[in-house]
Amino acid sequence: MIAIIAIIVALIVVGALAVVVARRRQHRVPPPLAAPPMPEVLVSEPVPRPVLEDAVAPSLRQRLGSSRGVFDRVRALGTRGALSDDVLDVVEEVLLRSDVGVTTTDAIVAQLRTQGAPEGVATALRDILRGSLDRARDVRDQADEGRVAVWLFVGVNGVGKTTTIGKLATRLTAQGRSVVLAAGDTFRAAAADQLALWGERAGADVVRATEGADPGSVIHDALGRAASRGADILLADTAGRRANSTNLLDELRKVRRVADREPGEVVETFLVLDATTGQNALNQAREFLAAAAVTGIVLTKLDGTARGGIVIAIERELEIPVKFVGVGEGAHDLVPFDPDGFVDSLLEA
Amino acid sequence: MFDTLTTRLERLGSSLRSRGRLSDADLDEALAEVRAALLEADVELSVVRSFLEAVRERVAGSSLNQSLTPGQYVIKAVHEQLIEVLGGTTLKITYASRPPTVVLLAGLQGAGKTTAAAKLAQWFKQQGRQPLLVGADLQRPAAVEQLRVLGAQIGVDVVSGSGTPVEVARRGVDEAVRLGRDVVVIDTAGRLAIDEALMREVREISAATAPHYTFLVIDAVTGQDAVATARAFHEALALSGVIATKLDYDARGGAVLSARGVVGRPVVFASTGEKLQDFDLFHPDRMASRILGMGDALSLIEQAERTMDAAVVAESAGRLMSGTFTLDDFLAQLNQVRRMGSLGGLMRLMPGVTKEMRAAAANVDDGELNRVEAIIRSMTPRERRDPSVIDGSRRSRIARGSGTTVNAVNQLLRQFGEMRKMMRQMGNGTAPVMPGGRGRPVPTPRQTGSGAEVPAGFEALAAGMRARGSRGPAKGKKKGGRVTPPKQR
Ligand SMILES: Nc1nc2c(ncn2[C@@H]2O[C@H](COP(=O)(O)OP(=O)(O)OP(=O)(O)O)[C@@H](O)[C@H]2O)c(=O)[nH]1
Ligand SMILES: [Mg+2]
Numbered sequence: 122m123i124a125i126i127a128i129i130v131a132l133i134v135v136g137a138l139a140v141v142v143a144r145r146r147q148h149r150v151p152p153p154l155a156a157p158p159m160p161e162v163l164v165s166e167p168v169p170r171p172v173l174e175d176a177v178a179p180s181l182r183q184r185l186g187s188s189r190g191v192f193d194r195v196r197a198l199g200t201r202g203a204l205s206d207d208v209l210d211v212v213e214e215v216l217l218r219s220d221v222g223v224t225t226t227d228a229i230v231a232q233l234r235t236q237g238a239p240e241g242v243a244t245a246l247r248d249i250l251r252g253s254l255d256r257a258r259d260v261r262d263q264a265d266e267g268r269v270a271v272w273l274f275v276g277v278n279g280v281g282k283t284t285t286i287g288k289l290a291t292r293l294t295a296q297g298r299s300v301v302l303a304a305g306d307t308f309r310a311a312a313a314d315q316l317a318l319w320g321e322r323a324g325a326d327v328v329r330a331t332e333g334a335d336p337g338s339v340i341h342d343a344l345g346r347a348a349s350r351g352a353d354i355l356l357a358d359t360a361g362r363r364a365n366s367t368n369l370l371d372e373l374r375k376v377r378r379v380a381d382r383e384p385g386e387v388v389e390t391f392l393v394l395d396a397t398t399g400q401n402a403l404n405q406a407r408e409f410l411a412a413a414a415v416t417g418i419v420l421t422k423l424d425g426t427a428r429g430g431i432v433i434a435i436e437r438e439l440e441i442p443v444k445f446v447g448v449g450e451g452a453h454d455l456v457p458f459d460p461d462g463f464v465d466s467l468l469e470a
Numbered sequence: 471m472f473d474t475l476t477t478r479l480e481r482l483g484s485s486l487r488s489r490g491r492l493s494d495a496d497l498d499e500a501l502a503e504v505r506a507a508l509l510e511a512d513v514e515l516s517v518v519r520s521f522l523e524a525v526r527e528r529v530a531g532s533s534l535n536q537s538l539t540p541g542q543y544v545i546k547a548v549h550e551q552l553i554e555v556l557g558g559t560t561l562k563i564t565y566a567s568r569p570p571t572v573v574l575l576a577g578l579q580g581a582g583k584t585t586a587a588a589k590l591a592q593w594f595k596q597q598g599r600q601p602l603l604v605g606a607d608l609q610r611p612a613a614v615e616q617l618r619v620l621g622a623q624i625g626v627d628v629v630s631g632s633g634t635p636v637e638v639a640r641r642g643v644d645e646a647v648r649l650g651r652d653v654v655v656i657d658t659a660g661r662l663a664i665d666e667a668l669m670r671e672v673r674e675i676s677a678a679t680a681p682h683y684t685f686l687v688i689d690a691v692t693g694q695d696a697v698a699t700a701r702a703f704h705e706a707l708a709l710s711g712v713i714a715t716k717l718d719y720d721a722r723g724g725a726v727l728s729a730r731g732v733v734g735r736p737v738v739f740a741s742t743g744e745k746l747q748d749f750d751l752f753h754p755d756r757m758a759s760r761i762l763g764m765g766d767a768l769s770l771i772e773q774a775e776r777t778m779d780a781a782v783v784a785e786s787a788g789r790l791m792s793g794t795f796t797l798d799d800f801l802a803q804l805n806q807v808r809r810m811g812s813l814g815g816l817m818r819l820m821p822g823v824t825k826e827m828r829a830a831a832a833n834v835d836d837g838e839l840n841r842v843e844a845i846i847r848s849m850t851p852r853e854r855r856d857p858s859v860i861d862g863s864r865r866s867r868i869a870r871g872s873g874t875t876v877n878a879v880n881q882l883l884r885q886f887g888e889m890r891k892m893m894r895q896m897g898n899g900t901a902p903v904m905p906g907g908r909g910r911p912v913p914t915p916r917q918t919g920s921g922a923e924v925p926a927g928f929e930a931l932a933a934g935m936r937a938r939g940s941r942g943p944a945k946g947k948k949k950g951g952r953v954t955p956p957k958q959r
Contacts, residue, residue, distance in 0.1 A: 214515065220693035223509045278716065278744070279580030279689070287611075308744075310619035311612040318611035332619075365720035395580060399512035399693025401721040422579065425662040427695035450579070450609065 204233060208242055219430030219467045220399050225437060247464055253433050254460040258442045260417065262293075262354060264386040269347045270354045271385045275373060275413050276393035277405055278361030281421035281447055283312065285393055286356045287319030288447070288455035294324045299352040303343030304329035305336040305376060308360035316358055322452060326352065336360065336372070337379040348384040355385065364401075364408035377413050390415050392441070396422045396429030406435045420458070421447030428467055492543060497529060500544040511722030511761050514697040517731040525551050549758055556727060557754025561711045561736045563683065569652035570602070572643055572679050575713070576672050576703055577687035579660030582715035584613055586687050586741055587657040588620035589749035590713070593739070594653045595626060602651040604642030605630035606675060609659035617657055624746060627651075635659065635671060640678045656681070663702030673706050683710040685738065690716045692725035700729035711738040714752060718743045722761050782806060790893050797854040797886065801846050808839060844872035845882055857883055 209230050216226040229249055238245035264270035272289070274282045286302060293300045302320045304327060306312035313329040320327035328343035340357050347355045357380055362369040381387045392415040394402050409415050420429050423446045432443050443458040492500075501522050508518045528547040565571045573590065575583045584607065591601040603621050605614035605628055614630040621628035629645050631638055639656050646654045658675060661668035676684065684707045686700060703709060712733065714726045717740050730737055740752040786799035846854065848871030853860050860868070860883065869876045 217509060217515055218694050220512075220695075223506050277691075277719070279582060281580060309616070310623075311616035314612035314615045315610070363716070363719050397578060397689070397693060397695045397699075398691050399721075399725065400510055401512070401691040401719060402693075404720060422662075425578070425695065426664055426698045427693065431693065 204238055204242055209234060212242065212246055215468065216430065219428035220402075221430035221467075222400050222403065222434045225434040228437075243468070247468065250433060250464045250467065251460060253437045254443075254464070256436065256440065256442050258417070258444050258458060260444055260457075261388040262298075264388055267384070268386040269344055269352065269384050271344070271357060271380045271387045272354065273357045273359065273377060273380055273387055273390045273413065274393055274419075275359050275390060275409050275415070276361060277363055277395075278309075280361070280393045280395040280398075281419075282306075282361065282393045283315050283319065283358055284450065285391070285419050285421060285445070285447060285455065286316065286358055287323060288452055289445075290319065290323035290325040290356055291452040292455065293354060293356075298354055299350070300325040301343055301347040301350070301352045301355045302327045303340045303355060303357040305339050305358045306360040307332055307334045307336050307339060312358070312360070325356075326350070336376050340376060340380050340385075341382075344380070344382075344385040355380075364405045370408060370412035373409075373412050389417055389444075391417050391419050391444070393419045393421060394429075394432070394435075396420055397425060397427040398431065400431065402431040403434055403438070406439050406441060410439055410441060415441055417442055417444035419443075419445045419447065419455075424448040424454070429463075430467055432463075433467075492529065497526065497544070500541065501526065504544065504548055507763070508724060508727075508761070511724035512691070512693050512696070512728070513724035513761070514694050514728035514732075517697065517728045520731070521551060521555065521727075524555075545762065549762060552727070552758035552761055553754050556730055556737065556757050561738050563738075565599070565652065566682055570643065570646040570654045571652060571683070572681040573653065573655045574658065574676060574679065574681035574684045574707075575656065575687055576658050576684065576707060577660060578662060578689070578699060579610075581660060581687045581689045582741060583607070583660065583687045584616050584657050585620065585744070585746075586713050586715055586739075586749075587617065587655050588624060588626070589741060589746055590739065591621070591626045591653075591655045592624040592746055593749060594655070595624065599653045600651045601626050601653040601655055602642065602646040602649065603628040604639055604645075604654060604656040606635045606639040606642070607657050607659040608635050608638065613657070613659070620746065636674045636678050639675045643679050654679075663699045669702070669706050676707055685709065685711050685713045686729065686733070687713045687715060688725060688729050690714050690723040690725055691719050691721045692728075694728075696725035696728040697732045700733045704733045704735070709733055709735050711735045713737070713739045713741065714757075715741040717741065717760075718748065722763065723757060724761060726757055727761060779806060792894075795890055795893065797846050797849065797857060798851075800886065801843065801854075804839065804843060841872070841874055841878065842882060845869075845874055845879055848872040857886060 212233060213226055213230050216229060217223070221229075229246070232249055233242070233245055236245065262270055262272075274286055276282050283306070290300050290302060300323070302316055302325050304313035304316045306316070307330060310332065313327075313332070317327045317329060319325075326346065328339060328346050330339045330342070336359060340355075343355055343357065346352075357376075359373060359376060362373065364370070377387060377390065379385075390413050392406060392409045392413075394405065398405070406415070406418070418432060418435065418441055420432055420443050423429055435441060436443070443463075445455055446458050446463075448454045448456060504525065505518055505522055508521065509515070513521070525544070525547050528551060529544065575587055575590070577583050587603060591603050594601040603617055603626055605617040607613035607617075608630075614628075617630070618628045627649070629642050631641060633641070635658065639658075642656060643654055646652075656675070656679060658672055659668070661672060663669065686703045686707075686709050688696060688700065692699070700709075700712070712726070712729050712735060714723065714737055717723060726737055737752040737754070737757075740750055740757075742748045742750070782802050786795065786803055789795045789799055845868060848868045849860070853864065853868075865876050865879050869879050872879075
C-alpha cells in the first residue's frame with residue numbers, strides 16, 4: 122500500500138490539470154462546429170516536410186567502400202598496437218548496428234582502447250566478443266528419478282515460443298523421446314490450436330484446455346498425463362506477456378511453481394528472444410530472469426537481417442547463456458547456439 | 471537504470487546555465503547525450519545521424535531565449551524535431567467511390583499483424599463502415615483460426631479458404647463485393663524482407679487485390695533492423711503508412727522513428743495492448759515524449775478529460791492544494807482515478823515518475839484499492855473530516871468494520887497525514903500553473919518525499935508546448951473521430 126497515496130495525488134494533479142486546460146480551452150476556443158457524424162477524412166492537410174529518406178547515410182558496406190566484411194576492412198586498416206579513433210569508430214558502428222547497445226559498445230571500445238591490438242583489431246575485437254560468450258551451454262533434459270523433466274518457455278508476444286516448442290518437440294521425438302506438450306497459453310486466440318498442429322507434426326501428445334482457463338491447471342493436467350504415460354519430457358508453452366507488468370510476471374511465477382511440483386521438475390526455463398528486438402530485450406531478460414529463473418535463451422529469427430547483438434549485452438550482464446537459435450519457420454530450423462559462428466556473423470556486418 | 475534524456479539534459483543545463491549562451495562545445499556535449507539516448511531508444515544509426523544534424527541546425531538557426539536553460543533549449547529543439555519527423559506528412563484515408571476500400575497489412579513474423587487486422591476492422595466498424603476480414607496467412611499454424619476468433623469477438627466476418635494466399639486474398643475481395651461490404655482488411659503471413667519468394671508473393675497479393683492502403687505493421691521494440699525491413703517492404707509494396715504495435719511495452723520505440731524516417735510515410739495507427747480496444751490513431755507528439763523519456767502527459771490528460779468528472783476533481787484539487795483535503799475528498803478522487811483505468815497503466819504515462827514508483831503502481835491491484843475504500847467507508851463522517859480524532863479504539867472498530875487490520879488502518883492514516891503535509895507545503899510555495907501558461911509547471915509529488923521537486927519532463931513539456939503556440943495539449947485531440955493534424959511551421 123506504500124505508494125498508493127503518492128500515486129493518487131500525482132494523478133489528481135493531472136486530473137486538475139486536465140480540468141484547467143479544458144476550462145482555458147473553453148475560454149479561448151469557440152465551441153467546435155458540430156462534428157460530422159462520419160469522418161471522410163482520417164487525418165487531413167498533408168504538410169510538406171523534408172524527407173529523411175534522402176538524408177539517410179549510405180549503408181555501412183557502402184561507406185566502407187567494398188563488399189567485404191568490416192572484419193576485412195578493419196584488418197585492411199592494418200592497425201597494430203594502439204588504435205586510432207577511426208578504427209574505433211568503425212568498431213563502434215559495427216557493434217551499434219548489430220544492436221549490441223550503447224553501454225556494452227562503449228565498454229568494449231574502451232577495453233580495446235586500453236588493451237590495444239597487438240594481433241590486429243579484428244582479432245582483438247573477436248576475442249573480446251568471444252570472451253563475453255564464454256560459458257557453459259549444456260541443456261538439461263533429465264529430471265530426478267521418478268520425476269518428469271519440464272522445459273518451460275517464456276517470453277513477450279510473438280517472439281516464437283510456440284514455434285520453438287514445435288521445433289524442439291520434433292527434435293526430441295526424432296531422438297526417440299516421448300514428449301508431451303502443454304498448451305499453457307490460454308490467453309491468445311487459437312494459441313492451443315497452433316500448438317496442437319505442431320504436436321501433430323512432431324508426434325507429441327498435446328494437453329489443452331479451453332481459452333481463458335487457468336494456465337497452471339493446464340500444466341498440472343499435462344504433468345498428470347505425462348506421468349501416467351511414462352513420458353519423459355514435458356514442453357510447456359505460456360502466453361506471450363510484456364515484461365513490464367508485475368501482474369503478468371506474477372502469473373508466470375505461479376505457472377512455474379505448478380510446473381515444478383511433483384511429479385514435475387523444471388530442468389530448463391527458456392526465454393525466447395526475437396533477434397530483431399533492440400534494447401528492450403535486455404529488459405525482457407532481466408524481468409523474466411527475476412520472475413521465472415530463466416536458465417537459457419532461444420534466439421529466434423536469425424535467418425533475417427537482424428543480428429541479435431543484444432545477447433552479447435545479456436550474456437555479459439546477466440550471464441544467461443543462449444542455448445538454441447531459430448533460423449526459419451520449418452520444423453528443423455533450430456540449431457544449438459555456436460558462439461564462434463555468431464561472433465563471425467556480427468563482424469561480417 | 472539509465473536516466474531519461476530529459477533528466478540528463480536538464481542536469482547538463484544547470485551546469486551551463488551560468489554561461490547564458492550555448493557554445494559549440496556545449497552543443498556538442500548536449501548532442502552526444504541526445505545521440506546516446508536515441509540509440510538507447512533503438513533509433514537506427516543513420517537516422518540518428520541525420521536527426522542530430524537537423525537538431526544542430528535548429529539550435530543554430532534561432533536565438534537563445536532567456537527563459538530557458540541551455541539544456542531545456544536543446545530538449546525543445548529535439549522535441550520539435552521529433553515531432554516534425556514523426557508527424558510531418560499525414561495520411562488522408564478516403565473511402566473508395568466504388569467500394570470496397572481494400573487495406574493490406576504486411577510485416578515481419580510476430581509483429582502483430584493478425585491482432586492489428588482485427589483492431590483495424592473494429593476501428594472501421596466504429597467509423598460506421600462494414601468491414602470484412604480476409605485471412606491470407608496460410609503459413610503460420612492456426613493463424614486463420616486466430617483471426618476467426620477475433621472476428622467473432624468484434625462481430626466482423628472473416629473469410630479465408632484453400633488455395634494460395636494470392637487466391638484467398640482475391641476471393642476475399644470478391645466476397646466483400648458480393649456481401650456488399652465497403653472495407654476489406656487483408657491479413658498476410660509474416661515474412662522476412664530478404665525472403666525473395668515470400669516478398670514476391672506479397673507483391674502478387676498486392677497486384678491481385680489492388681489495395682487502396684498498404685500498411686507495414688512494425689513492432690515498437692524492433693532494433694536497428696527496422697530500417698532495412700521498412701525499406702524493403704516499401705520498395706516491394708509502396709507503403710501508404712505504418713502501424714506501430716506493442717507500444718505498451720516499456721520501450722522507447724525508436725523503431726517507429728526509424729521506419730518513419732526511411733519510408734517517409736506517416737505512422738497512422740498505434741496499438742497499445744493485447745485487448746482489442748487498445749488501438750488508436752497515432753500521436754506524434756506523444757511518441758516524441760516517449761523517446762525523450764518524458765512520459766506521456768498528453769495521453770494522460772486526455773484520458774483524465776474523458777473519464778473524470780471535472781467538477782469533483784476541481785473542487786478537491788483546490789482543497790488539496792490548500793491543505794484542507796479530507797478523506798472524503800480522497801475517496802471521491804480515488805473513484806475518479808479508478809474510472810481512468812489501472813494505476814499501473816496510468817503511471818506509465820506520467821512524466822517525472824521514478825521506476826520504483828511505476829513498479830509500485832503496477833502492483834496495486836483492485837483488491838488493494840477496495841481495501842483502502844473499505845477502510846475509509848468504515849469511518850464516521852467526522853472521522854473522515856478530521857482523522858486526528860481517530861484513537862486506538864476507533865482504529866480497531868474501523869479495522870473490524872472494513873475487514874482489515876489495525877495495521878492497515880494505521881498505515882493509511884499515516885500516509886494520508888504525510889500527503890496532506892506535503893501538499894500543504896507545495897500549496898504554499900507554488901500555485902499550480904498549466905503547461906502552456908507562463909508560470910511555473912505543476913509540481914508532481916515524488917515518492918521520495920521530496921515533494922516539491924519538479925519533474926523534468928513537465929518543464930520540458932511546458933517549454934515544448936509554449937514553443938508550439940498557446941494551443942496547449944488540445945492539439946491533435948480527437949473530436950468525433952476527426953483529427954486535426956499537428957501544424958508545422
Ligand atoms: N523467420 C523466422 N520466423 C520465425 C522463427 N521462429 C518463429 N517464427 C515465426 O514468428 C511468428 C510468431 O511465432 P509464434 O511461435 O507464434 O510466437 P509466440 O511467441 O508463440 O507468440 P504468442 O503466442 O503470440 O506470444 C510465427 O509466424 C513463426 O512462424 C524463426 O526462427 N525464423
Ligand atoms: Mg504462442
